[in-house]
Amino acid sequence: MTTHYSPLTHPKITVVGGGSWATANIKILSDNTTPKEIFWWMRNVQAVEHLHKFRHNPHYLSSVEINVPAQNISTDLASLIHEADYVLLNVPAAFLKEALTGITTADLEGKKIISAIKGIVPDENLIIGEFMHQHYDIPYDRFLVISGPCHAEEVALEKLSYLTIASADTELAAEFAGMFNTRYIKTVISDDIYGTEYGAVLKNIYAIAGGICHGVGYGDNFQAVLISNAIRELERFVDAVHPIDRDIKESAYLGDLMVTAYSQFSRNRTFGNMIGKGYTVTSAQLEMNMIAEGYYAVNCLHQVNKQYNVFMPICDAVYAILYEKRSPVLEMKHLAEHLT
Numbered sequence: 396m397t398t399h400y401s402p403l404t405h406p407k408i409t410v411v412g413g414g415s416w417a418t419a420n421i422k423i424l425s426d427n428t429t430p431k432e433i434f435w436w437m438r439n440v441q442a443v444e445h446l447h448k449f450r451h452n453p454h455y456l457s458s459v460e461i462n463v464p465a466q467n468i469s470t471d472l473a474s475l476i477h478e479a480d481y482v483l484l485n486v487p488a489a490f491l492k493e494a495l496t497g498i499t500t501a502d503l504e505g506k507k508i509i510s511a512i513k514g515i516v517p518d519e520n521l522i523i524g525e526f527m528h529q530h531y532d533i534p535y536d537r538f539l540v541i542s543g544p545c546h547a548e549e550v551a552l553e554k555l556s557y558l559t560i561a562s563a564d565t566e567l568a569a570e571f572a573g574m575f576n577t578r579y580i581k582t583v584i585s586d587d588i589y590g591t592e593y594g595a596v597l598k599n600i601y602a603i604a605g606g607i608c609h610g611v612g613y614g615d616n617f618q619a620v621l622i623s624n625a626i627r628e629l630e631r632f633v634d635a636v637h638p639i640d641r642d643i644k645e646s647a648y649l650g651d652l653m654v655t656a657y658s659q660f661s662r663n664r665t666f667g668n669m670i671g672k673g674y675t676v677t678s679a680q681l682e683m684n685m686i687a688e689g690y691y692a693v694n695c696l697h698q699v700n701k702q703y704n705v706f707m708p709i710c711d712a713v714y715a716i717l718y719e720k721r722s723p724v725l726e727m728k729h730l731a732e733h734l735t
């Protein structure tokens with residue numbers, strides 16, 4: 396769907412979340428020269444005080460200098476949302492409901508909602524567009540997704556990266572992309588909200604699988620076969636959920652899977668590697684201080700796929716290891732029999 400409206404001349408955007416990707420998005424929005432006002436919400440009071448004093452996030456991407464005025468950074472989400480034309484959601488999906496506690500449909504009325512989250516809301520088993528639509532009446536032509544192969548750590552280093560901005564309203568996606576392009580960020584527009592969201596959710600699960608395989612001793616040869624099977628599994632699933640004409644080799648799908656599966660910065664792969672080496676879920680999570688979305692997503696996906704019955708041996712193996720406490724060695728050996 397495409398609507399026609401006048402782009403805002405000095406848009407106000409509120410970023411919700413205090414982790415690595417939110418910090419990277421604040422940097423991108425600040426480095427982009429389109430006039431705008433940025434507001435930043437995070438739940439941690441000490442981090443907000445630190446930002447006010449020192450202009451750096453103390454816990455995530457702490458080398459990045461923050462150029463948002465101190466009075467625009469706070470823990471009061473309702474008042475920051477009140478200011479905004481755009482609300483960019485960037486907390487892990489597992490904490491989205493908690494972060495939005497007290498926010499009503501009326502608070503978000505007329506605002507454009509962007510999700511930079513690559514996860515599913517637990518219990519609801521909904522991707523973010525569906526969750527915001529069902530719980531806050533956000534229409535799909537006021538909803539956008541940011542995805543693509545891009546690690547926050549490389550944004551901090553200003554390494555050239557590509558992001559896909561998806562919306563049912565591609566004019567709106569293009570307008571938002573105009574606030575995101577920088578010397579080191581290029582944007583691609585898409586109208587595939589479902590495929591973009593589910594693709595990002597699934598690649599996290601496949602990165603966990605890759606990490607587990609590495610942890611139990613498989614090499615690069617096996618990893619290549621695993622990832623080639625993963626992209627076919629991902630395509631089967633998104634085609635079942637939202638069958639449109641899409642090229643799964645595009646950066647938002649295959650590119651994102653590859654960066655997560657192979658990069659040293661990947662949280663999901665790191666988490667999987669620890670599980671493969673014998674860590675428990677809790678000890679791996681504690682050691683990381685970062686969130687591996689794929690851990691929560693594989694449980695939700697397991698429930699969602701009961702409706703679609705897509706053949707997903709890689710997701711099934713990760714689910715069995717993480718939620719049924721099956722042996723990573725035996726489960727990967729079993730999975731290997733299904734790969735081609």
Ligand SMILES: NC(=O)C1=CN([C@@H]2O[C@H](COP(=O)(O)OP(=O)(O)OC[C@H]3O[C@@H](n4cnc5c(N)ncnc54)[C@H](O)[C@@H]3O)[C@@H](O)[C@H]2O)C=CC1
Pocket residue numbers: 412413414415416417438455485486487488490493511512513514545546547548662684685686687688
């Ligand atoms: N880090 C990256 O390079 C990218 C991350 N994303 C997505 O961005 C979203 C946020 O991830 P990151 O910024 O990487 O997170 P992170 O792992 O850097 O930071 C964790 C975040 O979770 C919050 N958190 C931890 N425990 C919590 C709790 N009990 N209650 C509420 N909040 C809690 C922390 O305050 C922090 O904001 C995820 O959906 C991720 O998939 C998307 C693209 C790139």
Ligand SMILES: O=C(CO)COP(=O)(O)O
Pocket residue numbers: 513543544545546599602651654655656658660661662663664
């Ligand atoms: O989505 C991401 C990069 O595109 C971040 O997730 P990982 O850290 O698990 O790779």
